[in-house]
Amino acid sequence: MFxxxxxxxxxxxxxxxxxxxGEVPVGAVIVRHGQVVSVAANxxxxxxxxxxxxxxxxxxxxxxxxxRERLEECDLWVTLEPCAMCAGAxxxxxxxxxxxxxxxxKGGAVEHGPRFFGQPTCHHRPEIYAGIxxxxxxxxxxxxxxxxx
Amino acid sequence: MFxxxxxxxxxxxxxxxxxxxGEVPVGAVIVRHGQVVSVAANxxxxxxxxxxxxxxxxxxxxxxxxxRERLEECDLWVTLEPCAMCAGAxxxxxxxxxxxxxxxxKGGAVEHGPRFFGQPTCHHRPEIYAGIxxxxxxxxxxxxxxxxx
Numbered sequence: 535m536f537x538x539x540x541x542x543x544x545x546x547x548x549x550x551x552x553x554x555x556g557e558v559p560v561g562a563v564i565v566r567h568g569q570v571v572s573v574a575a576n577x578x579x580x581x582x583x584x585x586x587x588x589x590x591x592x593x594x595x596x597x598x599x600x601x602r603e604r605l606e607e608c609d610l611w612v613t614l615e616p617c618a619m620c621a622g623a624x625x626x627x628x629x630x631x632x633x634x635x636x637x638x639x640k641g642g643a644v645e646h647g648p649r650f651f652g653q654p655t656c657h658h659r660p661e662i663y664a665g666i667x668x669x670x671x672x673x674x675x676x677x678x679x680x681x682x683x
Numbered sequence: 684m685f686x687x688x689x690x691x692x693x694x695x696x697x698x699x700x701x702x703x704x705g706e707v708p709v710g711a712v713i714v715r716h717g718q719v720v721s722v723a724a725n726x727x728x729x730x731x732x733x734x735x736x737x738x739x740x741x742x743x744x745x746x747x748x749x750x751r752e753r754l755e756e757c758d759l760w761v762t763l764e765p766c767a768m769c770a771g772a773x774x775x776x777x778x779x780x781x782x783x784x785x786x787x788x789k790g791g792a793v794e795h796g797p798r799f800f801g802q803p804t805c806h807h808r809p810e811i812y813a814g815i816x817x818x819x820x821x822x823x824x825x826x827x828x829x830x831x832x
Contacts, residue, residue, distance in 0.1 A: 578752045583743050584776040585734070594732050603727045618792070618799050619771025626768060627733040640804060643767070647804030648797030650767050655789060655796030 541565050541611040542635060542667040548575040549613045549674050555580065559674040562588035562612040564596040571608065572596040588612060589620035593627050604628045613671035615642030621650040625658040632660040635671030690714050690760040691784060691816040697724040698762045698823050704729065708823040711737035711761040713745040720757065721745040737761060738769035742776050753777045762820035764791030770799040774807040781809040784820030
């Protein structure tokens, strides 16, 4: 096994903590020029906010921290393939590179369903790298849902 | 001309105010059992938040007010066809009915681009009614962009 890149390790840690609190375990990290800008996890139940996916939380925190609407030069690392909502937010934020771990045939919108970044109406397409940390990201989700059956 | 339904009139008012503050003029209103739960407008510039579209703001405010993650029995009225981010949020929130005014061939994701609610991976599809207030919603956007050219 190769060691995971630090941002994906942080995203997986955030996902694990979210799972322990009863949220679907997904984590996200935003990095700019090699520095971590934000770390966030899925939190719709705790926050009573259906938009509080890990990616949205990380994007909002980073934009607030940097004091600007767009996150050019920022990379997003997330433990699961983004859904349509999050893919749309990634485009609006002008994220430069998207790294995601596990793919999500049920709700993913990058390589599944709407395949958002391939649509002619998509205004911004990040560079996309899938599969880094895939086994770890998928295992977290599997054990979370297995424990709830 | 028929008078516009009250929620769309409120959404158009919110859009107009946003435009006067330099935001792309889009407004949204959430109604539950005939009562207005939230009124919001597009605010990404003011809030330094690329996710702060009118629909997201209205959904977040309504979910916070009602103290729950899902907005079943709630209707969303918005002055422009939702983008992929907002369509995804509408599905996550389990909005019952979506009413939108102007269609958006450039960024809309309901009748354009990803056509999100028609995707087999879409978990929830609201009833959808388009075109109520279309002329007013489109005129606000046209004059906003014309003034900036």
